[in-house]
Amino acid sequence: MKGQAFDTFKLLIAAVVAIAILGILLNIIGTLPDLTANPTNTIKTALSDAFSSQGIPSMSPSKAAFQKNINFPSTTKLFLDAVGGNTITFDCSAYLKPNLCEGGTTLMIKQDFKAYVSACCAASGPCKVIVGNETAICPP
Numbered sequence: 001m002k003g004q005a006f007d008t009f010k011l012l013i014a015a016v017v018a019i020a021i022l023g024i025l026l027n028i029i030g031t032l033p034d035l036t037a038n039p040t041n042t043i044k045t046a047l048s049d050a051f052s053s054q055g056i057p058s059m060s061p062s063k064a065a066f067q068k069n070i071n072f073p074s075t076t077k078l079f080l081d082a083v084g085g086n087t088i089t090f091d092c093s094a095y096l097k098p099n100l101c102e103g104g105t106t107l108m109i110k111q112d113f114k115a116y117v118s119a120c121c122a123a124s125g126p127c128k129v130i131v132g133n134e135t136a137i138c139p140p
Contacts, residue, residue: 039064039117043072043107043129046119048082054123063114066100066131072107087126096132107131 042064049058072079074088090107092100096115102108107129121127 037062037064039066039070039072040076040078042117043119044078044082046117047079047088047121047127047129050119050121050127051083051086054121057118057120060117062116064117064131065114066109066112068109068112070109072109074105074107083121083127086121088129089126090129090131092131101131103131 037060042060046058046060050056072090074080074090079088080086089105090103092103092107092115096113100109100111100113102110115131116133118130119127120130
C-alpha cells in the first residue's frame with residue numbers, strides 16, 4: 001500500500017506541467033505573424049491554374065494582403081510566364097468597397113486590404129484576375 005499516494009502526486013504534477021506547456025505554446029501561437037498569402041505569388045498561382053484549365057475559374061485558398069501604393073502590372077514577367085504570354089487584365093471594382101483598388105492593365109492598390117484572388121482564362125484569349133470575394137465568375 002505504500003507509494004500509492006506518491007503515484008497520484010506524480011500524476012498531479014504531470015498535469016500541472018502539461019497545462020503550463022500548453023499555456024506557453026498558446027502564447028507563442030497567438031503571437032505568430034499573420035499568415036496571409038503574398039499577393040504576387042497568389043496572382044501568379046491563380047493565373048497558372050486558370051491557364052492550365054481554361055474556362056474554369058481558379059481561386060486562391062486564402063486571402064492575400066495587398067498594401068497601399070503597390071501596383072501589379074499585367075506585363076510582369078512572372079504573370080506573363082504563367083499564362084504563356086496571353087493578355088492579362090485586373091478587376092476589383094465590382095467585388096470590393098470603392099477606392100481600395102483600381103483594375104485594368106495594372107492593379108493599383110489605393111489602401112491596405114485583404115482579399116481573395118481568382119483568375120479566369122478564355123480558351124483562346126485573355127486572362128482576367130479578379131480581386132475580391134470568394135466567388136469567381138469567368139467572363140463569357
